[in-house]
Amino acid sequence: MKIDIIHATAGEGHRKIAIAIQEALTRVGRKDLEIRFLDALDFVSPVMKSSYAPFYHWAVRRVPALWGGSYEVLDRPFVYSLARPFRSLFNSLNAQPLLKNLLEHQPDVVISTHFMAPEILGRARVRGRLKSKILTVITDFFPHTVWTNPGTDHYWVMSEVTKQELFRRGIPPEKITAGGIPVSAAFKPSGNRPEVLKQYGLEQGRFTVLLTSGSFGLGPTEEILDRLNEFKERVQCFVVCARNESLRKKLEEKIYYFPVRIFGFVDCMPDLMEASDLMIAKSGGSTTSEALAKNLCMVVMSPIPGQETRNAKLLRDSDASFFLQKPSQISGIMQGILSDPSLMVRKQRAIAGLSRPDAADNLVQMVMDGKF
Secondary structure, eight states, X not given: OEEEEEEOOSSSHHHHHHHHHHHHHHHHOOTTOEEEEEEGGGGSOHHHHHHHHHHHHHHHHHOHHHHHHHHHHHTSHHHHHHHHHHXXXXXXXXXXXXXXXXXXXXXXXXXXXXXHHHHHHHHHHXXXXXXXXXXXXXXXXXXXXXXXXXXXXXXXXXXXXXXXXXXXXXXXXXXXXXXXXXXOGGGSOOXXXXXXXXXXXXXXXXXXXXXXXXTTTOSOXXXXXXXXXXXXXXXXXEEEOTTOHHHHHHHHTSOOSXXXXXXXXXXXXXXXXXXXSEEEEOOOHHHHHHHHHTTOEEEEOSOOTTHHHHHHHHHHHXXXXXXXXXXXXXXXXHHHHHHOXXXXXXXXXXXXXXXXXXXXXXXXXXXXXXXX
16 A cells, blocks of 8 residues: 655644654554655745745744735635636646656555645546545644645544534535544653653752744744743743744843753654643644643744634634733733642643544544545
8 A cells, every 4th residue: 555645844833744644654564555755845846945935934924914814815715716726827837746756656545734735636636647545634723725625535634623614615524534633642641741850950849831932933932931030939941942043042141040941943842741831832733733632731822823823713712722912911821820720720621622642543544444
């Protein structure tokens, strides 16, 4: 059985979810499995590959309101019906090598964690040129129209809310599974909190905060860290700056009056989440799903307009997180949490209703059983 997993390196989320699926396929242990792990951007024109992620990074950092507005406008069915032919033409001009590769390889199943591949492959599937079944894993909590494409055989989505939204957009319910966003098995609760805290020289009795702001290191990290100093007798903090090296260096030069450990880009996020009581982060689909799998409560800050604000809405509607409109509000949130433990108990109940730590294994089981 030949399975291609396709992602696109526009941030880390799509890639991490693809890796989680690859890991789950490997755990099946079937010798007849032939798995390929592909980045769609490796099959596009050099100009598109070199500009795709940098343009997204620039847009969400420099003109977030414009990005969010464009995202919402393009999600209107009439507007997207006008834009789709131009997107198809653009993709056909820039991504022919991806289509050619899959037409030659003809995998049994294509699992895509980014909308680019289904857009490109769907037309070939409809015309009968591509025999592969296409499974699209929607990595946001609320689907954008760009995720829905003719030729897609099945959609794997976050929740029943996501499923209902797809149904509203014309996708038959039998083509949708609300199984949760796949995350690595490393994000299942492990019980190694004491060991992690000891490893980083932190105390068992303090309330531990994990402060991060996505793979680009965006958000008011420094201001929030300054506010946490108000609780210096009771808290300690992990700070993950990701690829924002200037932020990491700036924070490392500061003096703190409570325990703080600062990181750049890390591969130990499962351990940091396990050791934390609260995570302050943006509401990216991958990061949020990892936190939910770890039963870790979040304070959502600085969501990227568009997909992340929609993710935050689901968390808000479920009462599964706290929310920051401005950095100064963290003081009130922390005061409430530290003085009233029942606040966290209520959030934990909501988190349990959204957590899907076995999503990757369940998705793979569906593929192995041929149930789509």
